Amino acid sequence: DGGITQSPKYLFRKEGQNVTLSCEQNLNHDAMYWYRQDPGQGLRLIYYSQIVNDFQKGDIAEGYSVSREKKESFPLTVTSAQKNPTAFYLCASSIEGRDSPLHFGNGTRLTVT
Amino acid sequence: GENVEQHPSTLSVQEGDSAVIKCTYSDSASNYFPWYKQELGKRPQLIIDIRSNVGEKKDQRIAVTLNKTAKHFSLHITETQPEDSAVYFCAARAVNTDKLIFGTGTRLQVFP
Numbered sequence: 001d002g003g004i005t006q007s008p009k010y011l012f013r014k015e016g017q018n019v020t021l022s023c024e025q026n027l028n029h030d031a032m033y034w035y036r037q038d039p040g041q042g043l044r045l046i047y048y049s050q051i052v053n054d055f056q057k058g059d060i061a062e063g064y065s066v067s068r069e070k071k072e073s074f075p076l077t078v079t080s081a082q083k084n085p086t087a088f089y090l091c092a093s094s095i096e097g098r099d100s101p102l103h104f105g106n107g108t109r110l111t112v113t
Numbered sequence: 114g115e116n117v118e119q120h121p122s123t124l125s126v127q128e129g130d131s132a133v134i135k136c137t138y139s140d141s142a143s144n145y146f147p148w149y150k151q152e153l154g155k156r157p158q159l160i161i162d163i164r165s166n167v168g169e170k171k172d173q174r175i176a177v178t179l180n181k182t183a184k185h186f187s188l189h190i191t192e193t194q195p196e197d198s199a200v201y202f203c204a205a206r207a208v209n210t211d212k213l214i215f216g217t218g219t220r221l222q223v224f225p
Contacts, residue, residue: 031211040122042202042217044158050211058212059114090156099145099164102213104156 003027006091008104013085013112021076021108023091029103030096032074036060037088037107046089049074050096078110085112115140117205119216126193127224134219135205137185143205146186147213148177151200160201161188193223 004025013019025032031050035043045058048076049068063082074093078085088109092102116139126132138146147162163170163177163186170177174193179186192198203216 033213035215042119043204043215045212045214048211059214092193099162101147101159101162102157103148104158106156 001008002009004091004093004103006089006103006108009106010107011084011108012109013110015060016080017112017113018077018079019110019112021089021091021110022079023074023076023105024072025074025091025093025103026072026107027093027095027103028071029093030071032068033091033092033102034058034064034066034074035090037090043090046076078112080101086108115143115205115207115210115212115214117203117214117216119203119219121219122217123220123222125222125224128193128195130193131191132193132221132223134188134201134203134221135185136187136205136216137183137189138205139184140205140207140215141181141184142207143184144208145206145213146177147190147204149202149204149215151202151218153199157202157221191218193221195223195225196224197221198224 007022033048034046046067049055065077091105094100144165149157151157176189200218
């Protein structure tokens with residue numbers, strides 16, 4: 001649906017554990033993004049990647065890590081260093097070009113207890 | 114860096130009335146301004162966008178206006194319908210970056 005698949009839809013983890021969220025796209029898009037959504041705070045950029053094997057920090061990168069080994073895949077790891085990891089995580093992609101709209105996945109809701 | 118402010122945070126209108134959501138941005142280099150609609154439990158989807166060389170753009174009941182001097186842009190929805198109920202996000206991207214910065218969202222409720 002929409003060419004971007006995030007899995008799983010719901011994820012539960014114990015505090016202190018690292019967890020990896022999957023994002024795969026078959027749109028042949030060059031750029032991929034991870035956003036975090038919290039109530040009343042909109043969408044905040046965690047990391048983004050414009051090309052394979054390269055990525056940049058967004059506004060709230062602390063406690064997160066990413067990799068971009070393949071064009072289609074951009075997994076996000078939420079580490080134990082992230083102080084408040086419970087949130088809704090959205091992955092997006094776009095074709096290269098600064099006027100290109102983002103296409104979002106359906107999101108992963110992570111709950112850490 | 115870019116900062117986007119969005120108002121109001123909630124908006125309730127009667128079916129058939131118009132709704133207006135306003136955003137301001139801080140980076141004068143911003144040149145791309147999309148609007149996304151997110152229905153409950155679903156992903157955000159692009160509904161309209163505008164570039165800095167255009168002052169207004171319309172698509173059926175939806176229009177966006179841009180005032181570059183004042184650094185603000187607005188979404189206008191006319192003849193609202195219950196299915197317009199959703200959270201709407203504005204965003205801005207500066208010409209020298211690939212980062213799309215979002216506003217905090219507006220929850221629109223359209224009552225029949």
